[in-house]
Amino acid sequence: MLTALRAARSLPPTVQLLLVNQFGVYVGFYLLIPFLATHLRDDLRLSTGVVGAIIGVRSLSQQGLTLLGGSAADRIGCRPLIIAGCLLRAVGFAAFAVVDSVAGLMLAAIVTGVAGAVFSPATRAYLAYESGPQRLQAFSLFNVAGETGTLIGPLLGSVLLAVDFRLVAAVAAVVFTVLTVAQLMALPPRPVTPSGQSVLADWREVVGNRRFLLYVCATAAIFVLYNQLYLTLPLEAARASGFAGSAALLFTASTVVTLGLQVRITDRCQRRGSSPAWIAVGTALCGLAFAPAAIGATVQRAAGSAGLWAALPALLPTLLATVVLTLGVAVAQPFALDLTADFARPALTGTYLGVFATASGIAAVVSNTVVGYSVDLGARLAVPWLPWLLLGGYGIGSAALIAVMRTRSLFPPTASGTVRPQRT
Numbered sequence: 001m002l003t004a005l006r007a008a009r010s011l012p013p014t015v016q017l018l019l020v021n022q023f024g025v026y027v028g029f030y031l032l033i034p035f036l037a038t039h040l041r042d043d044l045r046l047s048t049g050v051v052g053a054i055i056g057v058r059s060l061s062q063q064g065l066t067l068l069g070g071s072a073a074d075r076i077g078c079r080p081l082i083i084a085g086c087l088l089r090a091v092g093f094a095a096f097a098v099v100d101s102v103a104g105l106m107l108a109a110i111v112t113g114v115a116g117a118v119f120s121p122a123t124r125a126y127l128a129y130e131s132g133p134q135r136l137q138a139f140s141l142f143n144v145a146g147e148t149g150t151l152i153g154p155l156l157g158s159v160l161l162a163v164d165f166r167l168v169a170a171v172a173a174v175v176f177t178v179l180t181v182a183q184l185m186a187l188p189p190r191p192v193t194p195s196g197q198s199v200l201a202d203w204r205e206v207v208g209n210r211r212f213l214l215y216v217c218a219t220a221a222i223f224v225l226y227n228q229l230y231l232t233l234p235l236e237a238a239r240a241s242g243f244a245g246s247a248a249l250l251f252t253a254s255t256v257v258t259l260g261l262q263v264r265i266t267d268r269c270q271r272r273g274s275s276p277a278w279i280a281v282g283t284a285l286c287g288l289a290f291a292p293a294a295i296g297a298t299v300q301r302a303a304g305s306a307g308l309w310a311a312l313p314a315l316l317p318t319l320l321a322t323v324v325l326t327l328g329v330a331v332a333q334p335f336a337l338d339l340t341a342d343f344a345r346p347a348l349t350g351t352y353l354g355v356f357a358t359a360s361g362i363a364a365v366v367s368n369t370v371v372g373y374s375v376d377l378g379a380r381l382a383v384p385w386l387p388w389l390l391l392g393g394y395g396i397g398s399a400a401l402i403a404v405m406r407t408r409s410l411f412p413p414t415a416s417g418t419v420r421p422q423r424t
Contacts, residue, residue, distance in 0.1 A: 004144045004263045006070050017186055018123060019145045021082070021179055022081040025089075025119075026149025026385055028175035032093055032168055039165040040140055044100055054102075054109050061113025063245055063293055063361030070121035070354020073200050074347060076127035079189045085119025088112075090176035097169035121357060125350035128341040129190060135341065136275075140266035147258040150251075174286040192359060195347040206355050212411045214342045216359045218405065219279060219336045221398035222367040223360035224367045225391060228330045229254060232324075232375065233318050237294055241314040249315065250322045255332070257326040265330045275335040275342075276406040280399045282332025287395020289324035294388035309394040328395075342412040360368045367394070 008016055040051045049089035073081045091114035099105055124142075129136035160168045195202050206212065217331060229250060269278045296317025337353075344352035371387050378386035 004141055005012055007263050008141050011134055011138055012130055014315065015127060018127050019141055021123065021183060022145040024179045025151045026146045026173045026174055027153045028093070028157070030150050030153030032096065032172040032174065034154050035157055035161055035165060035168060035288050037098070040105065043165060046102070050102060053109060054105050057112040058107060058109040061110045062116035065114055065117035065356060066118065066121055066357040066361070067354040069117040070125065070350035071202060073125050073350030074202070075192065076349070077192045078122040081121045081122035083183045085115045085122065086176050086183060088115035088118060090173045090180060093169050093176060094173035097173065099164040101182050102224060121350050121354040123269060124337065124353045128349055136266060136270055136334055136338045138191040140262055140339045143333060144146055144259060151255045159377050172241050196235040206348065206351055209343065212352065214405060214410065216344065216356055218398045219399040221283055221365035221395055222286060222329060222332050222361045225325060227364045228391060229322060229325065232371060233322055235298055235299050235375070237315055237318040240296055240318065243315065246315060250318060253319055253322050254326040255390050257323055258330060258331065262330045266334050269331060275339045276402055276411050278335045278400040279332045279339065282328045282405065283395055283402060284399035285328030285331060286325055287392045289321045289390040289401060290327060290392040293321040294385040294392070297384040297388060304378035313399065339411065342414045
């Protein structure tokens with residue numbers, strides 16, 4: 001963590017502010033979201049189906065509209081979008097504190113999701129513009145800031161939840177209100193570079209970039225596989241160990257690895273190879289991470305309820321999978337975000353980042369559906385390794401695709417690892 005703080009001091013003040021904003025965004029988000037489903041089901045007595053619909057519409061609103069947010073950032077400017085997005089999320093979270101009707105909760109979820117679609121691509125585009133030759137390091141620290149917020153948010157939320165969920169929602173809204181005011185006062189505007197064409201023409205340009213679309217298809221695996229930290233890995237950990245807190249243990253392990261190693265990993269990788277090479281290595285690691293889980297699922301029987309120490313041996317396969325998966329993401333993700341900006345001309349950076357985020361979100365939804373079905377199918381056919389084989393194969397296959405793109409020189413020239421000039 002101290003390494004990350006020292007590295008952040010070397011970045012421009014605007015980038016430092018964006019890192020603080022990212023930390024605050026994740027604190028506010030994870031302060032509320034982990035407890036929302038329980039509040040809807042237990043406090044408001046809503047059915048599981050309605051709860052799932054409310055949670056799902058928030059995710060769909062964000063992932064489905066991120067492309068629009070990226071295009072808006074290119075045309076209006078990043079600063080207004082960041083400010084508007086933080087304000088919208090403050091309104092959405094405040095609504096969760098006061099409404100109890102299904103219609104009102106749906107609206108709050110939509111506003112919360114739209115807010116993310118507005119500020120997320122704008123923040124990444126602004127970071128890409130302002131960090132210049134330090135862009136890779138900035139994206140690495142951006143990940144660290146988010147992971148730190150992910151660690152602190154639920155801890156603070158669990159303390160406030162002892163009082164009332166409405167207090168949780170109110171404090172989360174206050175966090176985003178403070179972020180709104182901070183960006184309004186301290187975040188400088190930057191000139192907008194006209195694309196010289198309509199929004200539809202911008203989109204056609206991106207969709208017509210076949211190299212970029214191939215790249216997006218390959219690197220979506222990073223997001224999809226990391227998303228298993230919220231789906232298959234907790235399920236397998238709970239099944240094998242019987243420990244109620246197994247999911248929290250996996251999240252903690254992932255966060256500790258990221259906070260302790262992210263900056264060092266990015267710094268050392270940057271010195272020793274090109275961006276495509278490290279994206280391929282990281283994605284392959286993500287795929288290989290599921291091998292321990294596959295072995296554990298095959299040889300371990302379902303366990304009854306157990307405490308931490310009794311459950312720890314049974315948790316080792318999923319813990320190892322989580323650590324290797326997190327290391328793979330730590331290697332690949334900063335380079336993937338950095339290289340996404342390299343595909344774009346300056347006037348369309350937000351649009352390219354928006355397409356990247358939207359495609360990754362859609363891939364996660366589709367993949368989670370397929371993987372979830374494979375878990376049930378594997379249980380019925382007595383082949384518990386089936387979902388892990390699919391996930392591992394997806395990671396290795398995507399890494400191979402990136403390697404092929406590299407050998408065929410399908411990446412931008414700046415992907416060679418050379419120092420980039422300052423973008424204006």
